[in-house]
Amino acid sequence: MTTEPSTIDTWNTYSNHQLARGLQLPDLTRWDWGTPGAGPGIEPFGDVNGARVLDLGSGLGRHAAHLAALGADVTAVDASAAQHQRAVNRYPGHTSGLRLLCADAVAHLRDADPYDLIYSVCSMPYLDPGRLLPVLVNALVPGGRLLFSALHTNSTGTGPSSELVVRPEILRLPGTTEDHQVMMWTLAPELWKDLLVQHGLSLESVTTIDSPDPGNHVSYRLYAARRPQKASNRTGIDSTVVGG
Numbered sequence: 724m725t726t727e728p729s730t731i732d733t734w735n736t737y738s739n740h741q742l743a744r745g746l747q748l749p750d751l752t753r754w755d756w757g758t759p760g761a762g763p764g765i766e767p768f769g770d771v772n773g774a775r776v777l778d779l780g781s782g783l784g785r786h787a788a789h790l791a792a793l794g795a796d797v798t799a800v801d802a803s804a805a806q807h808q809r810a811v812n813r814y815p816g817h818t819s820g821l822r823l824l825c826a827d828a829v830a831h832l833r834d835a836d837p838y839d840l841i842y843s844v845c846s847m848p849y850l851d852p853g854r855l856l857p858v859l860v861n862a863l864v865p866g867g868r869l870l871f872s873a874l875h876t877n878s879t880g881t882g883p884s885s886e887l888v889v890r891p892e893i894l895r896l897p898g899t900t901e902d903h904q905v906m907m908w909t910l911a912p913e914l915w916k917d918l919l920v921q922h923g924l925s926l927e928s929v930t931t932i933d934s935p936d937p938g939n940h941v942s943y944r945l946y947a948a949r950r951p952q953k954a955s956n957r958t959g960i961d962s963t964v965v966g967g
């Protein structure tokens with residue numbers, strides 16, 4: 724965990740800026756995975772009623788609240804105290820089906836009972852895959868799903884890395900020209916696939932999310948993965964998963 728603490732500091736700065744602006748964002752009317760109005764919406768989830776769900780890096784909590792309103796039992800975890808505070812301000816007291824947690828997602832996943840579904844809107848690339856992926860598979864029930872969106876091409880048109888390296892990206896404070904550097908794992912789809920498979924998950928689909936504005940280079944990918952019902956052992960023979 725070398726670069727990640729400074730990332731959380733930057734998110735605290737971002738969030739305190741938004742708190743100071745008193746910005747009131749509306750509730751989601753259409754689910755987005757990074758670019759409002761582009762790409763798939765909530766359809767990849769299917770029916771979430773009664774599902775035990777984790778929002779990894781939940782920020783303001785709007786996505787989590789949206790799923791909770793559809794009957795999911797959602798835990799929303801964010802490591803930034805200021806982001807968490809914004810979420811608590813927005814959803815004070817008991818919002819049915821929504822639990823807001825301020826914690827490192829990896830620490831939470833190590834201890835939590837397994838989830839039916841873990842999703843993340845643009846937050847996974849802030850966590851070191853070498854720290855996150857080893858705990859992810861056992862944080863899902865067998866057959867459980869992982870849905871996450873990740874930066875693919877940044878605003879300058881720089882595409883993803885085909886090597887497992889962390890690199891700086893720019894986070895601009897909304898309403899200003901003040902830029903902050905954040906370290907991210909902006910990885911190519913083939914590399915995400917290899918990493919997920921190495922850590923016991925199967926990748927089911929990758930969906931491109933480009934901006935509808937042709938002048939905007941920013942592009943995301945939505946990854947849909949699953950913990951298999953059965954794990955393959957080193958001989959390639961399937962064995963039934965009995966625990967985790």
Ligand SMILES: C[S@@+](CC[C@H](N)C(=O)[O-])C[C@H]1O[C@@H](n2cnc3c(N)ncnc32)[C@H](O)[C@@H]1O
Nearest residue numbers: 734780781782801802803806827828844846849
């Ligand atoms: C780009 S924001 C996305 C927030 C939210 N998912 C959304 O779409 O509005 C990334 C979030 O990831 C959180 N984050 C970064 N590292 C984390 C970690 N190790 N554990 C939990 N949250 C983390 C940050 O604090 C930040 O709120």
